[in-house]
Amino acid sequence: MANDDKPDTSAEPLQPKSQQGPSEEIPPDSKHDATAPKPALEPTEQDEGDEDDSEAVSEISSPKAGHGDDPVAHAPPGALGVEPAAAAHGDHGLAHTMPIWMLVAVLGALMLLTVLTVSVTNYDLGSEGNLVVGMVIATIKAALVVTFFMHLLWDKKFHLILFLTAVLFVVLFLSMSITDRGEYQTNIDRYQNTVAAPAAK
Amino acid sequence: MSESTSQSVTEPKKGGHGAPAVPHGAEGDHAGHGHGHAEGQAHLAHHFDTYQQQFDAGKLGIWLFLLTEVLFFSGLFCAYTIYRGMHPEIFVYAHYYLNTQMGAINTCVLLISSLTAAWAVRNAQLAQRGLLMLNIVITIACACTFMVVKYFEYAHKFNDGLLPGPNFHPTEQVWELESFKHKHPEAAEYAEHLAKVAEERSKQKTPAAGVAAPAEPSAFERPTEEQIEPLIKAGVIGPQAENQAAISRPRNAHVFFSIYFCMTGLHGIHVVGGIIVWLWLLKRAAKNEFGPKYFGPIDYAALYWHLVDLIWIYLFPLLYLIH
Numbered sequence: 001m002a003n004d005d006k007p008d009t010s011a012e013p014l015q016p017k018s019q020q021g022p023s024e025e026i027p028p029d030s031k032h033d034a035t036a037p038k039p040a041l042e043p044t045e046q047d048e049g050d051e052d053d054s055e056a057v058s059e060i061s062s063p064k065a066g067h068g069d070d071p072v073a074h075a076p077p078g079a080l081g082v083e084p085a086a087a088a089h090g091d092h093g094l095a096h097t098m099p100i101w102m103l104v105a106v107l108g109a110l111m112l113l114t115v116l117t118v119s120v121t122n123y124d125l126g127s128e129g130n131l132v133v134g135m136v137i138a139t140i141k142a143a144l145v146v147t148f149f150m151h152l153l154w155d156k157k158f159h160l161i162l163f164l165t166a167v168l169f170v171v172l173f174l175s176m177s178i179t180d181r182g183e184y185q186t187n188i189d190r191y192q193n194t195v196a197a198p199a200a201k
Numbered sequence: 202m203s204e205s206t207s208q209s210v211t212e213p214k215k216g217g218h219g220a221p222a223v224p225h226g227a228e229g230d231h232a233g234h235g236h237g238h239a240e241g242q243a244h245l246a247h248h249f250d251t252y253q254q255q256f257d258a259g260k261l262g263i264w265l266f267l268l269t270e271v272l273f274f275s276g277l278f279c280a281y282t283i284y285r286g287m288h289p290e291i292f293v294y295a296h297y298y299l300n301t302q303m304g305a306i307n308t309c310v311l312l313i314s315s316l317t318a319a320w321a322v323r324n325a326q327l328a329q330r331g332l333l334m335l336n337i338v339i340t341i342a343c344a345c346t347f348m349v350v351k352y353f354e355y356a357h358k359f360n361d362g363l364l365p366g367p368n369f370h371p372t373e374q375v376w377e378l379e380s381f382k383h384k385h386p387e388a389a390e391y392a393e394h395l396a397k398v399a400e401e402r403s404k405q406k407t408p409a410a411g412v413a414a415p416a417e418p419s420a421f422e423r424p425t426e427e428q429i430e431p432l433i434k435a436g437v438i439g440p441q442a443e444n445q446a447a448i449s450r451p452r453n454a455h456v457f458f459s460i461y462f463c464m465t466g467l468h469g470i471h472v473v474g475g476i477i478v479w480l481w482l483l484k485r486a487a488k489n490e491f492g493p494k495y496f497g498p499i500d501y502a503a504l505y506w507h508l509v510d511l512i513w514i515y516l517f518p519l520l521y522l523i524h
Contacts, residue, residue: 094252094253094256094326094493094494094496094497095256095260095326095500097323097326097327098319098320098322098323100320100323103316103319103320103323104316106316107312107313107315107316110312110315111309111312114305114308114309114312114517117517117518117522118301118305118522121301121522121524124524125524130522130523130524131523131524134518134519134522135515135518137518138514138515138517138518141514142511142514142515145315145507145510145511145514146507146511148319149315149316149318149319149503149507149510150503150504150507150508151319155260156257156260158261159260159261159264162264162265162268163264163267163268163271165268166267166268166271166272167271169272169275170271170272170275170278173272173275173279174275174278174279174282177279177282177283178282178283178286181283181286181287182286184287188287
């Protein structure tokens with residue numbers, strides 16, 4: 001989509017860009033090449049191509065934010081035909097856009113893992129084993145959701161750090177509590193073996 | 202908005218005379234529907250310089266909110282972890298009362314709604330108004346399906362006396378449940394036998410105290426592992442041989458249902474909140490408010506929705522799939 005966006009973002013910067021585009025060996029119509037949009041974008045305002053996507057776009061698009069609404073008008077026509085390839089690495093001004101095939105693939109993986117986690121309960125892997133398998137599958141599913149559906153993979157790294165901080169504190173919280181609870185296990189065992197015959201009704 | 206209204210106020214003044222109401226009304230309409238050149242800044246709040254800045258600020262805000270949500274739920278997960286660590290038999294016992302099928306359906310429904318929410322973000326970015334509205338509608342429909350399934354689950358539990366605290370009076374014993382019989386047919390038979398013996402014993406105690414217990418049928422004289430193991434794990438009979446004649450439910454089994462209702466209830470409240478937000482966004486999407494420069498609200502709502510999904514991803518195996 002970036003290929004579609006750029007030429008008509010505004011009337012003024014159009015000229016230098018369309019001249020630069022071919023000189024960078026990237027013909028504007030090479031939409032099958034997923035990496036094409038990037039080089040076409042960056043030589044205009046930025047030299048390093050390996051920077052974080054969203055960072056790069058933020059620098060590029062912010063000065064132009066005020067310019068007209070051409071992308072709005074232009075996006076729908078190209079929407080169905082061209083996008084999946086171009087949008088894989090494309091950006092729409094403010095943030096990364098997920099290609100449809102990726103969304104559907106992630107859903108498929110999540111569904112498969114759901115089926116797996118349900119069917120694995122039919123097998124006895126020991127009392128802890130089933131819990132561990134269940135949690136591992138749940139964590140893989142959570143990672144898929146966070147990485148792709150919540151597009152943390154393309155998002156600012158700071159948001160990833162924020163999220164991992166929350167996870168870290170949850171892990172600390174739970175592990176401390178579990179360790180502390182383990183201290184009382186002998187008391188519980190004694191109680192269960194003597195006082196608490198479950199017969200009491 | 203404020204700019205255009207100030208314009209519409211000043212214009213009639215410049216005109217001075219004539220019909221001020223007409224241009225005023227026209228301008229107001231103009232700004233309200235957001236076409237024409239005014240649209241360029243229509244959704245840029247005055248305290249932001251650029252759309253990028255506005256979007257990034259909102260995104261940081263929603264991530265901080267999600268952070269607090271994760272920590273908020275972690276308290277309940279901690280309660281679950283500790284109680285399960287202390288009394289695993291209660292969790293084994295109580296999970297037979299949960300309908301795994303309904304839980305699995307709800308998991309799939311939420312996952313699908315997560316897809317449509319993520320898709321809606323893409324639609325908003327590409328200004329695909331029709332698809333955006335469709336995806337929001339599907340998301341809302343899935344959320345409502347989730348709540349309806351939850352309603353049936355809750356109603357079933359209320360009906361069967363599976364309530365937290367002193368109201369916990371299950372109408373069915375665990376070994377009478379289909380889910381238990383299906384998994385451990387021998388144990389269910391054995392448990393029924395034990396319950397019958399116990400009943401007879403309590404009947405005999407009243408007329409004559411010293412009567413010896415009736416001889417057990419030969420089939421159950423030496424119960425096998427198959428018969429005993431599931432019952433011990435569910436806390437229905439004691440782990441020691443001398444306790445195994447007595448059959449009951451584990452102590453404090455109702456605590457599981459306190460945890461269950463707290464966790465799923467709080468999650469359900471989040472789903473209801475999500476439905477309200479999506480309805481509001483559907484209304485705004487219908488007005489064609491979203492486009493490449495202004496899709497923040499859809500993105501933030503989707504992030505929230507994914508987190509709600511994420512919590513369910515953990516709740517489902519923890520509550521429904523206990524082995």
